[in-house]
Amino acid sequence: MKIAVAIKQVPLRDSPLRLNAAGTWIDEDTLSFEINEPDAYALEEALQLREKHGGEVIVISVGPARVSQTIREALAKGADRGIHIESSSIDTFGIANLLATALRPESPDLILTGLQSDDLGYGQTGVVLAQLLGLPSSTIIMQVEIQPGKVRVKRELEDGWFQHIEMPLPAVLTIQSGLNKLRYATLMGIKKAKTKEIKVISLDGAAEVAPPSAVIEKLYAPEKNKQAQIFEGDPRTAAAKLVEKLRFEARVL
Amino acid sequence: MSVLAIVEQRMASEVLAAAQQFGSDVKAYSIDLPYTADAYTSAVEELIRKVNPTLVVFGHTYQTRDYAPRLAARFGRTLIGDVIAARFEKKDPPVFVRQMFQGKFNADVRLVGDGPHFVSIQAGAWRADGSPQVEKFSPASVTSRQVAEPPFREAARAVDLTAADIIVSVGRGIKEKENIPVVEALAQALGAELAASRPICDAGWLPMDRQVGSSGQTVSPKVYIAVGISGAIQHLVGMKGAKTIVAINKDPDAPIFEVAHYGIVGDLFEVVPALVEELKKTK
Structure with missing residues (x-):
């Protein structure tokens, strides 16, 4: 089966964050970045499903040039190829649109992503992507079981409750942190990653996405x-x- | 401004209180259907087209997170999720405030264009008051690709944290599983239950039934001592009802200090042993 994993690059955990001069976003100049933690669990789940069922894992990410490093790290962990959509958009709807456009011709059987990002924390990209692709979705997933033509998932609810949900494939799932144990990249994996393909889709600013329906006017402590x-x-x-x-x-x- | 409140059992009166703050023309509905993402998306879409509100308000529950972004996308909108406040200016709709970067910053979010707009409110951000009329909505037709089984709990919890008077809770600051005894010693010196934030249980350093937060237990002990816990909202909702909250963290800007009554800014590996010693000395 073909599995796509949408990942996001976010500031390294516990980085000291400062606001930019305009007070509209953080100052990114001095920061280091890493994969958004829930996305790392989504990637791990995809790799484990491939080990069980065969197929291919594609990682896809929207972001500026620096994002290619995080994609390369995912390839080193075992993903087969990458797609990097170069864009500085931070609008959820816009980003989901970019992902949908790039994933449509790939027609994956399953799309995974983390349940939310550590920066914006909207927790919507996967769900909006599912809507744009016309696919069913389920969120905050703790367990994924592939069955012929469908997927059965364990969804987390509040206060220690869970629920099993079944839906036809292809589908989009947002993955909860902690559902599996993350692997490290091996030396061999890092070496192999250098030869794996990262397709770069560049968007030159103008008319890349619809205007956002909400803007961050001010960011402050x-x-x-x-x-x-x-x-x-x-x-x-x-x-x-x-x-x-x-x-x-x-x-x- | 016309406001449509979508009410589920969880957070019902908070959602109504928020809706009434947002606009004077409030209609409140609960959806008369068993939940699946597809069913609720189409049901609330039908309801919105009927009521034609400027703003749709939800509680930021796991259920809302499961379908409301999909619903908003059908209207070409982003759900403004987990808002903690609204600031009113001359024109509708208000500017909504939500946390970003795990609570380190707040963001003022301005909606652009005509409604309907979509917001979900954070648990505990609005005081529940009164109980205005909530109507039931039954959609004309419903199809769902998801088939849901009844909710269940894992095997009974071995630990009931809700009965504890004192809780010592540990977070990412503990760095390694091998360091857990550092906080265990403090729990022992206080006769406290040991608890943890989600990442610690995810990593298997402490069992899941010691987790405090939105997906774990909600506690309100006499004393809650948060050690190396930054204070993400998912954790805070599980413990902010504690009578006295103590935070020990190396980051003076950690959100946990916002809810704490007492705090020590410092290295937990120095502070916690000092506390244990102090407690033994004066016993």
Whole structure:
């Protein structure tokens, strides 16, 4: 079966983030980037399904030139080829449109992506992509079982509940972190990745997508909550102060 | 501004409260169908074409996340998901505020063009009040490619965190499974239950039934000590009802400090052992 995995490149976890001068986005100049964590689980699931059922895994990503590095890393983990749509758009609907256009001629049997991104956190790209391709979808998936012509999934609900859903293939699934164990790229994998194909689709700004229906007007640090009493200084002094407060002020110990 | 509130059992009165803040002309409906993504997408699409609202409001539940983006896409829109506030200016619709970068920043999001627009509100962001009329909507016809089985729970939870008076909870800051005893020692010194944020349970460092957050347990102990937990919203919804919240984190800008009553900014590998020592000393 042919599996496409839509991945996103996001700032390295725990990077110190600063706003740009206009206060509309983060300053990306000094940042390092990596694969969005839930997308890494989607990729792993795709690789495991290929091992079980045979076929091909294609990774696809929308983003600026730097994204090719993340695609290359996915190839090193075992994906067969990559598609890089060069665009700086951050609009969900626009990005889903770009993915749909590139994936339509590929007609994959299954499309996986992470349930949400660590940057925007909209958690919609996969679902919108399914709508644009006219495919059924299911979200926050913890288990994928391929059956003839269909897929049975375990979907996470709130408060520790789950549900099994069946739908015909092709389908789009958004994958929850933690459903499998991530593999590392092997030396051989890294070597092989150098010869694997990454198809680059360049879009020259103009008329690449419909105008977004929502724009980020301003990005800013949330107002600080003044209620927290923060203890600083050396750990022992801070610890002593905290215990004293918990005993005599909060009276909870 | 005309507002259509789509109400499910979860977050019902919060959604109604938000809808009433957003506009004076509010119609509220629940969908009279068993849930599947396809069924709800077409049902609410039919309802929107009938009611013709400027704004459609949902609770940001797992169900909404499953179908509302698809629905919005049918109208060429992006769902503005998980909003925490709305700011009103001279013209409708308001500017919506949502968190980005895992809560490190807020974003003011402005809607462009005519309605219908789509927003879902974060759990706990609006105070539930009153219970206006909610009508039931039954669509003319329904087809669904998804076939859903009844919801189920995994084997009964071995740990009931909701009964604990004191909880010590650990997050990514612990770095490795081998470091778990550092926080175990603190839990022991306090007679506390040990809990964790999702990534720790995903990695198998602690069992799933010790997970606090939207997909784990919701707790409200007397004391909740968050160690190396940055405070993503999925975690906060599971613990912000605690009476006293203590945060220990090396990042002074971590969102966990926003809900904490007491905090220590520092290296948990120095702070936690110091705390254990202090607790033993003064017992």
